[in-house]
Every structure is written in C-alpha cells, then in structure tokens.
Amino acid sequence: MPREVRVLPHRPASSDSVEWGPLWLTVNGHREPAGDLVDAWDYASETVVDYDVRLDLDMVRSSTGLDETATIAVATKVDCPTALTRLTSAVPYTGEDGPVTSISLSIPAGSVADAIVITRHLIVLDPPSPAPDGVADRAGARLHEAPRTRVRLEGAGGRFPTEAVPFSELGLEPAAWRVDLTCESLDNAFLGAVRLIVNTEHPAAAALDAGHEAHDMILTALRCDVVRQLLSRLAFDNTLEVDERGYEDGSVGSVLETICDLHLGRDLPSVLELARQDAPGFEMLAQARLGFLSKVPT
Amino acid sequence: MTVYVYPRLGRALALARLEEVRRAYTQGIGAVTELALAEHPRAAPVATGGQVPTPDELWRIRSEVMDRVGPWLESGELLRGHAGDFDRTLGAALHELLQIIPADAAHEGPWSFLSIVLLPDILAARFPTMHEDRALGTGRNVLRRVWIREEILADLHHSGDPPLGEDELVGIFERSAVVRNRPLARYLAQAVLAHRDASARSEFARELYKRVRRTTGPLLLDALPDTQVAKLVDAVAGSITQGSP
Numbered sequence: 001m002p003r004e005v006r007v008l009p010h011r012p013a014s015s016d017s018v019e020w021g022p023l024w025l026t027v028n029g030h031r032e033p034a035g036d037l038v039d040a041w042d043y044a045s046e047t048v049v050d051y052d053v054r055l056d057l058d059m060v061r062s063s064t065g066l067d068e069t070a071t072i073a074v075a076t077k078v079d080c081p082t083a084l085t086r087l088t089s090a091v092p093y094t095g096e097d098g099p100v101t102s103i104s105l106s107i108p109a110g111s112v113a114d115a116i117v118i119t120r121h122l123i124v125l126d127p128p129s130p131a132p133d134g135v136a137d138r139a140g141a142r143l144h145e146a147p148r149t150r151v152r153l154e155g156a157g158g159r160f161p162t163e164a165v166p167f168s169e170l171g172l173e174p175a176a177w178r179v180d181l182t183c184e185s186l187d188n189a190f191l192g193a194v195r196l197i198v199n200t201e202h203p204a205a206a207a208l209d210a211g212h213e214a215h216d217m218i219l220t221a222l223r224c225d226v227v228r229q230l231l232s233r234l235a236f237d238n239t240l241e242v243d244e245r246g247y248e249d250g251s252v253g254s255v256l257e258t259i260c261d262l263h264l265g266r267d268l269p270s271v272l273e274l275a276r277q278d279a280p281g282f283e284m285l286a287q288a289r290l291g292f293l294s295k296v297p298t
Numbered sequence: 299m300t301v302y303v304y305p306r307l308g309r310a311l312a313l314a315r316l317e318e319v320r321r322a323y324t325q326g327i328g329a330v331t332e333l334a335l336a337e338h339p340r341a342a343p344v345a346t347g348g349q350v351p352t353p354d355e356l357w358r359i360r361s362e363v364m365d366r367v368g369p370w371l372e373s374g375e376l377l378r379g380h381a382g383d384f385d386r387t388l389g390a391a392l393h394e395l396l397q398i399i400p401a402d403a404a405h406e407g408p409w410s411f412l413s414i415v416l417l418p419d420i421l422a423a424r425f426p427t428m429h430e431d432r433a434l435g436t437g438r439n440v441l442r443r444v445w446i447r448e449e450i451l452a453d454l455h456h457s458g459d460p461p462l463g464e465d466e467l468v469g470i471f472e473r474s475a476v477v478r479n480r481p482l483a484r485y486l487a488q489a490v491l492a493h494r495d496a497s498a499r500s501e502f503a504r505e506l507y508k509r510v511r512r513t514t515g516p517l518l519l520d521a522l523p524d525t526q527v528a529k530l531v532d533a534v535a536g537s538i539t540q541g542s543p
Binding site for chain 2: 008009010042043044045073075077079080081082083084085086088089090110111112113114121123125138139140141142163165169170171172178180182183184185187188192193195197248
C-alpha cells in the first residue's frame with residue numbers, strides 16, 4: 001500500500017531545510033532510542049520523548065515564502081488512539097541558540113496505553129494575513145513532517161490477539177475457533193476490536209503448537225478463515241462504512257486494507273463488493289491467495 | 299485523583315458470562331441483580347501500575363452507583379425519553395466513584411468486568427437486548443461510553459437546555475481523530491450548545507463536525523493554543539449560521 005502523501009495547499013519547507021534527529025524515550029529515568037516496543041513500562045511510569053532538530057531558518061523562509069514576521073515552531077505530537085488522548089507541544093524556533101534545538105515532551109503516568117504514535121512537524125504559528133499566493137496563511141499550517149514512529153507500550157508485539165479457552169465450559173458450539181470483531185467503526189484499534197478465540201478442546205488447537213506435524217497446514221486454514229470471516233462481516237454489516245479517505249495505522253480499516261492489498265491483490269472496496277455479489281468467487285480468492293491447506297504434511 | 303486498575307475479563311469469558319445474564323433476564327431484572335458479583339475467578343487486573351479495589355470496595359462502588367441511578371430502574375427497564383438523563387447521571391457517577399486510571403480505562407477487560415459481572419442489571423436495563431457491543435468493554439459499552447463522555451466533556455456533558463443529545467454526542471466521539479484533541483471536542487460541544495435554534499441543532503452539529511474535520515488536513519490543530527482553536531470553531535460555526543459554503 002503506498003505511503004500516505006499529504007498534499008498541502010501552500011508551499012512546504014524544503015527537505016534540505018530541516019533535519020530531524022533520532023527519537024528517544026526515557027522511561028523511569030532510563031533513556032533509549034524509541035523502538036517498536038518499550039521495556040518495563042507500566043501505568044505508573046513517567047515517560048519523556050525527546051529529540052534534536054536542525055533547521056536552516058533562511059531556507060525554511062525562502063522555500064515557504066514566510067517572512068520574519070511569521071513564527072515558525074517545532075511541534076511534537078504523541079497520539080494514543082486507544083486512550084482517546086493526544087499530547088502536543090509547539091516550541092517557537094528563533095535560531096538564537098544556534099541551528100539545533102532540543103525538544104522534549106512529558107507523558108503523564110497513566111495517561112496512555114497500548115501504543116503511541118509520535119509525529120513531529122514544522123508549523124507556522126502566526127502567518128501573515130493576507131499572505132501572498134501559495135504561502136501558508138492559517139495558524140497551525142504544516143510546513144514539514146518527519147516520518148511517524150509507532151511505539152508499543154503494552155502487549156506482546158504484533159501478535160494476533162488470541163485467547164484460548166475450552167468451549168464446553170463457555171457453552172459454545174465445539175468449533176475449532178471463533179473470530180470476534182466488535183467495533184463501532186473501522187477507525188477503532190484493530191488489537192482492541194478483534195479476538196481469535198481458540199477452543200482448547202478441539203484437535204486443531206493441538207495442531208497449532210509449533211512442533212505438531214499438521215501445524216503449517218492448520219495455520220494456513222486458520223489464516224484464511226480469520227481473513228474471510230473479518231471481510232465477510234464487514235461486507236454485510238451496514239453499520240461499518242468504508243471510508244475512501246483511508247484509516248490510521250493500527251485501525252481495523254487500515255489492517256483490512258493492508259490484507260486486501262498485500263494478500264488478495266485487490267483494494268478493500270473491491271473485495272467487499274466481491275463478497276456481496278459473488279460469494280463463491282470471494283471464497284476461492286481467499287483460499288487461493290492465502291494458501292488454504294497448501295501445506296499438507298507428507 | 300485516579301488510582302485504581304480493575305479486574306479484566308477476557309472476551310471469551312465475557313461472552314460466556316453474557317449468556318448467563320441474558321438467560322437470567324428472561325426471569326426479570328431481579329434475576330439479573332442476583333447475578334451481580336464483586337469478583338470473578340478468572341478476572342485479573344493488570345499486573346502493575348495501580349491499586350486494585352477489594353471486593354468490598356467494588357461492592358460499595360456498586361451500591362453507590364445503584365443509589366444514583368436506581369430511580370430510573372424501578373420498573374426494570376429504562377423508560378422512553380429518559381435515556382439521556384440516565385446516561386449523564388451514570389457517567390458522572392462512574393467517573394467520580396471508579397477513579398480508574400485512564401490507561402486502564404482504555405482496555406476492554408475492565409469494562410467487560412464492570413458491565414457483565416459487577417453491574418449487569420444496568421446493562422440489562424439500559425440495553426435490554428444486551429447486544430455484544432454494549433456488553434463487551436469496547437467503545438460502545440454501556441458504561442465505557444458514558445465514562446469517556448464525562449472524562450472529556452465534564453461540565454459540558456450536563457450543560458444546555460436541552461443538553462447534548464445522543465446524535466450530537468456520537469458525532470463528536472465517533473471520529474476518534476477529532477475527539478483525541480480534547481480541547482477541540484469541548485469547543486465543538488460548546489458551539490453546539492450555543493446554537494440558538496434548538497430545533498435545528500442536530501443538523502447544525504453534523505455540519506459543524508464535518509467542516510471542522512476538513513480543516514485538520516493542512517492544519518495541526520493540536521499545536522494551537524486553545525484560544526485559536528476556539529476562534530476556528532467559532533468561525534466555522536458562524537459560516538454555517540450565515541449560510542456560507
């Protein structure tokens with residue numbers, strides 16, 4: 001899936017004018033580069049995001065068309081979709097202390113959960129009004145953006161959210177597994193919305209152990225079934241609308257779009273239309289592209 | 299001050315417990331009340347990061363919540379037209395009494411426990427069909443949805459004549475990219491409450507939310523001082539009122 005490109009209605013800062021330094025996270029006094037997963041974090045942890053940014057202010061102004069009356073600022077955003085919260089700071093840049101500015105943002109203990117997405121931006125705080133054609137003329141206008149960084153605070157990395165229980169104790173039919181999707185919109189976080197509930201009493205559960213001879217084969221069946229159940233559910237659920245503008249990383253919509261693009265070779269709307277109009281065709285597409293039962297033990 | 303983390307009920311166990319509650323409800327709300335418990339043998343809180351209320355404390359929370367919403371539940375089912383008042387009272391009670399750490403409140407498990415184990419009669423009375431998305435602790439959960447409204451809107455949740463209706467609230471909260479900018483969410487709520495024509499207010503709210511969302515592409519609203527966010531919302535609201543595109 002192509003990376004999202006933001007088209008701005010005004011002149012952006014040139015790439016040469018901004019150099020974003022690496023991101024760092026300090027958790028309970030221990031500082032390390034911001035990676036995929038944070039160690040030893042919990043709801044009592046004090047967390048600080050920090051980094052350096054180098055600006056060539058003259059080049060920023062010449063490329064954006066913003067003169068010295070406009071305040072350029074470095075903005076940092078820590079976004080937590082799961083906790084429905086966002087922390088932001090905007091530090092005006094003057095260049096008086098040299099081309100490099102150090103930025104830090106504290107995340108209060110207990111305010112975020114699951115994962116955070118850190119983005120960094122160059123913005124204008126008080127642009128000229130009126131402004132020349134093509135020059136940013138609204139406060140908060142984005143001028144440049146660093147690649148986003150997603151940091152997992154909790155959980156076991158990117159593993160599919162799974163629970164294993166004996167179905168007889170729960171009064172469920174003795175199926176191999178159940179795929180559960182509970183969300184109010186496709187914007188909801190995927191890891192919170194979806195569950196694979198495996199029946200520990202079913203023979204397939206034993207085969208999901210890595211050492212089992214049928215492990216690879218059962219895994220192909222499981223993957224195929226999870227994908228087709230999720231897409232089928234979406235195809236026939238009138239309350240879940242597909243947004244053509246796309247979805248945030250980690251959301252139900254984003255994950256399903258990626259699955260369709262990478263594994264089924266079609267975009268999400270096309271796959272859903274196929275599921276509605278040609279059920280056998282949809283099933284065959286899923287089986288063929290996801291390798292259903294392709295690894296039969298010899 | 300938020301200090302507590304709550305026992306978490308996994309999805310599979312929550313679904314099984316929900317079936318028990320549904321079966322009990324066929325005998326009436328009293329049978330559901332009798333199912334209420336302050337603990338579950340397979341519900342455990344997150345390992346670190348907060349205090350865990352004892353079963354006695356949980357039972358006290360239940361008693362106080364039921365005291366506050368009890369008048370609406372005397373008939374066993376929420377009467378038509380009372381949902382808004384009930385939700386606001388419930389949201390305020392939960393926010394005050396749970397003192398749940400926001401990071402814990404971000405997870406499904408605690409709300410599944412609170413809804414299906416501790417307060418199943420509230421679930422049954424508010425949403426008698428007990429659809430999974432109202433019972434499980436995801437975004438539309440019976441308790442979680444009113445708690446987060448209280449958390450973000452606070453006094454605005456109880457302001458206005460009339461207060462914000464369900465459609466107007468859903469419009470703010472359904473796009474999490476907007477509501478995560480909490481000052482923006484509050485200014486949107488204020489603008490809706492200030493709209494003079496109460497009969498057309500919901501339509502105004504829908505248009506307001508849509509137009510403000512459109513501005514978020516080229517602008518980083520989160521980085522602006524609250525006063526500028528307020529000005530932006532007022533300007534958009536004014537353009538709608540004046541009939542400008």
